[in-house]
Amino acid sequence: MFKSSTIFATLAIILFACAVAQAGITSIVQDGKKLTINYSPMTMIWFEEELLLGGVDTNIAPYCIAKYGWSPLVCNLPSVPACDSIRLYGATGAGGSNIDMNREREMKSTLNDSSKTVERDGKKVTLSFQDRVQDQFIELVSDFFYTIMLIITVFVFPWRAKQTLFDLKISAYDEWKDIIGTEFYEGGTEFCSFMGLLLLNWPVVFKTLWYLNTEHEDKSTxxxxxxxxxxxxxxxxxxxxxxxxxxxxxxxxxxxxxxxxxxxxxxxxxxxxxxxxxxxxxxxxxxxxxxxxxxxxxxxxxxxxxxxxxxxxxxxxxxxxxxxxxxxxxxxxSSGSGSGNKDDIHIKDISQHQAEQQLLKKQQQQQMEKEKEKEIQIQPKQKHTSVKKKKNK
Incomplete structure (x- = not known):
């Protein structure tokens, strides 16, 4: 279906994009006046503003150099107290093309130890080296499956969906169940990958469809x-x-x-x-x-x-x-007395709405009564004309 060179080139582009997306700052370590910032490859960072040093905002741009991340970035700080927190304005990209320049990355400086403190269930827990390796391994496995699902969805799912639609067009109307069942059986991996990505990225679609025709239905478009x-x-x-x-x-x-x-x-x-x-x-x-x-x-x-x-x-x-x-x-x-702008919301009072409904009901009843009276008046006239015809005969 595709040439091997095209497939390998596409996979290389996808892996490169995943590497760029995973780029970022991994840790910040301070040792006296020396601040070492470790970050993943393909990361470009720079400092625009502040480093909170002993409760005072300090511009550290003169002490740091913007660069790509293949080696740690070292900043020689002035003689100030310990670093409380740091705000880094960075971007990830290749060839200097910036992605999300306005994202604010706020990280706290950590000491030189092999442990890491995280919050779980509202409590601070210190993770050991084994726990950190286990967490990273789980994240690596999940990222691997996510990448495989993305590749299958991008390359194989469109071909499977096109084949299904083509078979439905050329086949009889009664065979649509068998065709869909066969395609789902043979292409279960593609459809499951597509639905999995849709559920992970756009859960609002499933949530909206789940609450259709219920009291929790979302009336928005x-x-x-x-x-x-x-x-x-x-x-x-x-x-x-x-x-x-x-x-x-x-x-x-x-x-x-x-x-x-x-x-x-x-x-x-x-x-x-x-x-x-x-x-x-x-x-x-x-x-x-x-x-x-x-x-x-x-x-x-x-x-x-x-x-x-x-x-x-x-x-x-x-x-x-x-x-x-x-x-x-x-x-x-919102009071309803503004100009005729389409964005304005004209809301009538509830009591006024009820009064209008009652008035409509009364008008309908009066109209029904008038129609009945007309029918009653027409019937005697018809009888009178029939009697005259008999006398003339």
């Missing part, structure tokens, strides 16, 4: 779901306590919202961070879609959820926090 999953998580948030996750159940509140409400009760003079008009509208629209509201092309509400659901959402802490975080522009635009 696929574009909004993927935007929340891959874009909003990469946006740097100034307020880390603000919860912007999907509202699945209005009654359930996250621990972050409870902590923020508790902090506001303890210190009423503290200022709450307000959202911009666009952020507030998008969050509010997402909440409304998740509890059952539907919008038309003009941004107006076309379908309401049950009254109990709306009242339950209005009593939730999520709704209160959203209202408190609204600025003057967003609160005025």
């Amino acid at each position: 696929w574009a909004q779901i993927f935007y929340r999953e891959f874009v909003e998580k990469n946006i740097k948030k100034d307020d880390k306590e603000l919860d912007k996750e999907i509202l699945i159940n209005p009654t359930t509140t996250s621990t972050t919202t409870t902590t923020t409400s508790a902090n506001t009760k303890q210190s009423p003079n503290t200022t709450r961070k307000t959202k911009s008009d666009v952020e507030w509208k998008s969050d509010f629209r997402r909440d409304l879609q998740n509890i059952g509201f539907e919008f038309d092309s003009n941004g107006e509400i076309s379908k309401f959820p049950p009254t109990e659901v709306m009242e339950e959402y209005q009593r939730s802490t999520r709704f209160k926090d959203l209202i408190l975080s609204a600025g003057s522009g967003s609160s005025s635009s």
